[in-house]
Amino acid sequence: MGIITKNLSDVRSLLPEGVRLVAVSKYHPEEALQEAYEAGQRIFGESHVQELMRKQEALPKDIQWHFIGHLQTNKVKYIAPFIDTIEAVDSIRLMREINKHAERCQRCIKILLELHIATEETKYGFSLDECRQMLAEGEWRQLEHVQIVGLMMMASNVDDETQIAREFDIAAQFFNEVKAGFFPDDAAFCERSWGMSHDFPIAVRHQSTLVRVGTRIFGERVY
Numbered sequence: 001m002g003i004i005t006k007n008l009s010d011v012r013s014l015l016p017e018g019v020r021l022v023a024v025s026k027y028h029p030e031e032a033l034q035e036a037y038e039a040g041q042r043i044f045g046e047s048h049v050q051e052l053m054r055k056q057e058a059l060p061k062d063i064q065w066h067f068i069g070h071l072q073t074n075k076v077k078y079i080a081p082f083i084d085t086i087e088a089v090d091s092i093r094l095m096r097e098i099n100k101h102a103e104r105c106q107r108c109i110k111i112l113l114e115l116h117i118a119t120e121e122t123k124y125g126f127s128l129d130e131c132r133q134m135l136a137e138g139e140w141r142q143l144e145h146v147q148i149v150g151l152m153m154m155a156s157n158v159d160d161e162t163q164i165a166r167e168f169d170i171a172a173q174f175f176n177e178v179k180a181g182f183f184p185d186d187a188a189f190c191e192r193s194w195g196m197s198h199d200f201p202i203a204v205r206h207q208s209t210l211v212r213v214g215t216r217i218f219g220e221r222v223y
């Protein structure tokens, strides 16, 4: 058994029923994804458009690709024909652009709203207030080729498990608030994407439904 197959089965053994695994394959070669595919993996996460396009072309067509990085509006068109889910959407502007290109492809693209809860400085992600405000403004309801299926976030990159757990908890409570306030009758709004290699066992105890795991499956990335 190859190391990737072994790692995949170790990670899967730690996931409760109902939690799905996004195998984060960025910077890893196609052969690595192929091995994971042969071990039954179907959801892969990538964060660079060019790399994703190359892999999508080369690999089996039943893979569900998740774009997990920051997506520039001018690159949406390249992935719109095939992307399953865009995970890190943090502006109405990006949503409009996704809607436009999804319509051209006669598709509906699933997206997750990215929250910024971690203490680290980053330009990306909605604050909870910004997210509430964007949803309250309601323009997203007119974007018929975009389906908001949940929330995504990254916890702070720290060793303190109490802090990580607290951040996942904030996200989980916010999910409940948004679900009740804006998506009460929408069964598709159900995803909570949190948990990476170092913290996914904590994430699954805090309502995660999608974990995005790279290093723990494929090894260290070579940049």
Ligand SMILES: *Cc1c(COP(=O)(O)O)cnc(C)c1O
Residues within 6 Å of the ligand: 024, 026, 047, 068, 069, 154, 196, 197, 198, 212, 213, 214, 215, 216
């Ligand atoms: C790279 C990446 C991951 C995976 O990180 P690992 O520590 O390798 O598991 C998860 N989520 C996002 C948004 C990433 O960019």
